[in-house]
Amino acid sequence: MRLKNRLVMAPMETLQAESGLMSSKQMKYYLERARGGVGLVIVEAAGVSSNITMFEGAGLRLCDDSYIPALQRFTKQFHSEGDESKLAIQLAHVLLEPGFDMFAVNTRQGKRPCDLSLEEINHIIDDFANATIRARQAGFDAVEYHMAHYNTVADFLSKGFNTREDEYGQVTEGRARLACEIVKRAREKIGHNFPLICRISGDEYTVKGNTLRQTRIIAQMLEGAGSDAIHVSGGGRLEDGGVRSYSFFRQVPTYDFPDGLNMHLAEGIKKVVSIPVIAVGKIGDPATAEEVLVQGKADLVALGRALLADAAFARKAAEGRSKEIQRCMWCNDCVRLLARKQPVVCTRGALSIFAKKGKKSVRKRIPSQNS
Numbered sequence: 001m002r003l004k005n006r007l008v009m010a011p012m013e014t015l016q017a018e019s020g021l022m023s024s025k026q027m028k029y030y031l032e033r034a035r036g037g038v039g040l041v042i043v044e045a046a047g048v049s050s051n052i053t054m055f056e057g058a059g060l061r062l063c064d065d066s067y068i069p070a071l072q073r074f075t076k077q078f079h080s081e082g083d084e085s086k087l088a089i090q091l092a093h094v095l096l097e098p099g100f101d102m103f104a105v106n107t108r109q110g111k112r113p114c115d116l117s118l119e120e121i122n123h124i125i126d127d128f129a130n131a132t133i134r135a136r137q138a139g140f141d142a143v144e145y146h147m148a149h150y151n152t153v154a155d156f157l158s159k160g161f162n163t164r165e166d167e168y169g170q171v172t173e174g175r176a177r178l179a180c181e182i183v184k185r186a187r188e189k190i191g192h193n194f195p196l197i198c199r200i201s202g203d204e205y206t207v208k209g210n211t212l213r214q215t216r217i218i219a220q221m222l223e224g225a226g227s228d229a230i231h232v233s234g235g236g237r238l239e240d241g242g243v244r245s246y247s248f249f250r251q252v253p254t255y256d257f258p259d260g261l262n263m264h265l266a267e268g269i270k271k272v273v274s275i276p277v278i279a280v281g282k283i284g285d286p287a288t289a290e291e292v293l294v295q296g297k298a299d300l301v302a303l304g305r306a307l308l309a310d311a312a313f314a315r316k317a318a319e320g321r322s323k324e325i326q327r328c329m330w331c332n333d334c335v336r337l338l339a340r341k342q343p344v345v346c347t348r349g350a351l352s353i354f355a356k357k358g359k360k361s362v363r364k365r366i367p368s369q370n371s
């Protein structure tokens with residue numbers, strides 16, 4: 001797959017699907033980002049299993065064929081009007097209960113890897129492989145497997161969370177077995193001409209969690225299994241404090257974290273694999289993105305909230321109009337909306353603590369951090 005540039009839109013739940021189907025609002029939102037100039041758009045997580053709903057009807061699904069036609073309409077429009085951007089969809093599975101509370105601290109609602117039978121594991125692998133076929137039928141150019149943060153595959157990869165004592169646990173190679181079997185089974189079914197991207201947390205930022213020491217091995221195993229690229233996120237685990245945990249903040253860092261805080265993870269993985277590596281995490285201006293590429297830390301740079309804040313980020317950067325970019329303030333209001341299971345939009349700090357306290361001077365200072 002050839003991309004027109006090295007900027008990728010990171011997958012972000014919008015919670016604007018209707019009964020699991022892509023809504024016209026979502027179509028417009030993704031099309032705007034494509035016209036805004038990014039080379040690859042990765043559509044938010046879509047659930048691969050019918051008994052698992054990420055965010056009930058508001059989350060996308062690709063767990064059976066009935067979800068294909070709405071996505072087909074979308075991909076057709078995207079490919080004709082999307083300014084030659086390529087289009088992937090993220091495929092995901094969670095063990096969390098549908099009504100899970102993301103604010104819950106030190107609790108885990110739902111199953112753990114050690115609760116699953118071999119038959120259930122086999123079902124998950126099949127579900128990912130079948131959803132991959134559906135994604136291609138729906139007209140996507142690629143898929144990304146969600147193996148990061150608090151997803152089922154990440155739960156299995158996790159050194160601290162996966163306590164299984166069989167071949168799907170115990171050692172890094174065992175914990176990576178599920179991830180590799182998903183890639184292998186999908187590859188067997190779909191052949192070699194369809195890109196499969198794997199998204200992992202390069203470091204879980206939890207006590208006893210994976211660090212680069214384990215994730216380098218996992219990335220190499222995924223490459224061996226047939227993955228075409230590794231997308232390196234960080235943190236996102238919920239067990240140490242829900243969405244208020246340090247791990248979660250490493251996934252969606254606020255203004256008080258340094259820019260590009262997870263780039264060393266992409267760099268660490270890039271050193272041990274030969275497939276393209278995508279870096280992500282608090283990249284809010286074109287100069288920081290360029291630096292990551294020039295320094296050879298990653299092959300592609302993914303932007304999440306920066307594209308929520310300004311759909312035309314890439315176009316403005318390419319046209320030398322960087323100063324016109326509406327910068328993300330890293331206030332995480334969008335994440336708060338997600339945690340409350342409300343439609344995700346960029347509020348630019350309207351819900352945040354600064355707005356409530358009326359500390360406008362602080363809010364004004366935030367965007368200038370990056371300049």
Ligand SMILES: Cc1cc2nc3c(=O)[nH]c(=O)nc-3n(C[C@H](O)[C@H](O)[C@H](O)COP(=O)(O)O)c2cc1C
Nearest residue numbers: 010011012013044045251281282283303304305334
């Ligand atoms: C509202 C919101 C929803 C997200 N949903 C997903 C998701 O569906 N899948 C995923 O892998 N990451 C998800 N993420 C994480 C982003 O893909 C990205 O890794 C993170 O926001 C850090 O990148 P940024 O600093 O450029 O925003 C989400 C982030 C936000 C803010």
Ligand code: SF4
Nearest residue numbers: 328329331332334346
């Ligand atoms: S709500 Fe805040 S963190 Fe989210 S995209 Fe907008 S400015 Fe960035």
